[in-house]
Amino acid sequence: MTYEFCLPDVGEGITESDLLKWHVKPGDVVREDDLLCEIETDKAVVEIPVPCNGTVHSLQVTEGTTVKVGSVIAVFATADNQAAPAATVKSAAHAMPAEPRESQIIGVSPAPTFSATPQAAPAQLVHATPSTRSYARQQGVALEMVSGSGPKGRILREDIDRHLSVVKAPDTSSVRLDVRPLAIPLAGQQRRTPIKGLRRAIAETMVRSVSVIPHATSGFRCNAEAFMALRLRLQEHLGCRISFTAMVIKAMIPALKKYPYFNASIDDTSNEIVEHGDINIGFATHTDEGLMVPVIKHADQRNLKEISLEIDRLAALARERKISLADLKGGTITLSNVGSHGKHDLVGRPIINHPEAAIIAMTRIKPQAAVVNGAVVAQQSLDMVTSYDHRLIDGVYAAQFMEAVIEIIEEPGLLLSV
Numbered sequence: 001m002t003y004e005f006c007l008p009d010v011g012e013g014i015t016e017s018d019l020l021k022w023h024v025k026p027g028d029v030v031r032e033d034d035l036l037c038e039i040e041t042d043k044a045v046v047e048i049p050v051p052c053n054g055t056v057h058s059l060q061v062t063e064g065t066t067v068k069v070g071s072v073i074a075v076f077a078t079a080d081n082q083a084a085p086a087a088t089v090k091s092a093a094h095a096m097p098a099e100p101r102e103s104q105i106i107g108v109s110p111a112p113t114f115s116a117t118p119q120a121a122p123a124q125l126v127h128a129t130p131s132t133r134s135y136a137r138q139q140g141v142a143l144e145m146v147s148g149s150g151p152k153g154r155i156l157r158e159d160i161d162r163h164l165s166v167v168k169a170p171d172t173s174s175v176r177l178d179v180r181p182l183a184i185p186l187a188g189q190q191r192r193t194p195i196k197g198l199r200r201a202i203a204e205t206m207v208r209s210v211s212v213i214p215h216a217t218s219g220f221r222c223n224a225e226a227f228m229a230l231r232l233r234l235q236e237h238l239g240c241r242i243s244f245t246a247m248v249i250k251a252m253i254p255a256l257k258k259y260p261y262f263n264a265s266i267d268d269t270s271n272e273i274v275e276h277g278d279i280n281i282g283f284a285t286h287t288d289e290g291l292m293v294p295v296i297k298h299a300d301q302r303n304l305k306e307i308s309l310e311i312d313r314l315a316a317l318a319r320e321r322k323i324s325l326a327d328l329k330g331g332t333i334t335l336s337n338v339g340s341h342g343k344h345d346l347v348g349r350p351i352i353n354h355p356e357a358a359i360i361a362m363t364r365i366k367p368q369a370a371v372v373n374g375a376v377v378a379q380q381s382l383d384m385v386t387s388y389d390h391r392l393i394d395g396v397y398a399a400q401f402m403e404a405v406i407e408i409i410e411e412p413g414l415l416l417s418v
Contacts, residue, residue: 339364
């Protein structure tokens with residue numbers, strides 16, 4: 001029998017990946033869960049296991065090629081009339097749940113599926129290709145509500161368009177700009193590199209953010225003398241490095257509880273404000289491939305040492321491109337410490353990590369002129385800038401939130417109450 005193995009969906013929203021490296025070749029005898037290949041999504045490098053016992057008949061994709069989810073990447077010869085066992089997709093750091101996808105099989109039935117997080121069985125089985133599922137997500141349509149006109153009830157794009165025309169559901173998931181692409185003519189000693197992988201994901205996220213979210217930005221300066229002194233004492237007491245990023249994250253927590261819109265999002269498909277119950281704070285991390293945002297989950301339930309160690313662990317995994325997709329998802333607000341990369345004295349308008357409602361950027365702490373008791377003195381100061389979704393947060397609310405954060409930075413003993 002011949003079994004065609006399709007590229008699985010390794011995470012929500014992933015529609016294509018770059019095939020980095022094959023670990024098998026045609027003619028190899030393989031067993032289920034052997035390493036088949038490595039792919040690079042827009043967030044991480046993921047290992048794909050062999051889905052069945054058999055022999056590699058052919059490899060359908062060359063290394064370095066961008067492959068759509070659901071496309072055939074390898075063909076196996078197997079003597080087993082049973083379907084190949086359900087495969088699991090493992091990242092370099094953690095096993096990742098995957099959404100069910102259809103694989104094409106010649107002479108083998110049924111096709112294997114990739115198990116998602118355990119949940120209640122759906123009321124009905126929805127038949128649709130990966131591209132159709134992606135299109136439905138973009139349009140904000142639940143496939144269970146659509147009647148399929150394709151073979152065996154398969155849902156087609158036309159069915160989704162017909163459903164939208166009947167219910168007249170407004171598509172407010174994005175702002176579409178009618179902008180004509182600008183071609184740069186070939187000239188001189190140009191070097192051209194395709195935008196793909198992480199760099200492409202960054203570009204798409206930034207364009208979506210500035211297109212959908214009306215950004216407003218406010219800047220603040222605070223006295224960081226006591227903040228710096230506390231860090232030294234904490235490091236001596238705890239016996240480990242405590243980062244300023246961790247301390248600011250800890251200072252943000254009471255403010256996020258008091259001003260919940262900074263820990264919220266706007267659902268553009270339903271026109272609803274979503275106040276997140278969890279406080280999951282992302283921190284911007286520079287890598288050689290571009291910016292990544294690991295997330296400290298349940299930051300309000302962690303102490304300062306735990307937050308600092310988790311930042312160091314996730315940042316190291318991100319720089320090595322071994323971080324799991326789970327550690328890059330679920331953020332409710334982002335902190336960017338631009339001062340940790342060189343001598344940054346100023347920061348412009350940070351761009352919100354859509355669909356979050358706000359982002360905070362901090363510079364390095366440095367001596368700046370301040371008036372104390374009528375005299376101008378050099379004071380260790382921290383400059384902070386926040387951009388926020390002006391549909392949800394106005395300038396006064398933003399100032400109140402930042403004042404709550406700054407209060408703890410200037411009186412760091414209040415961290416004891418966090």
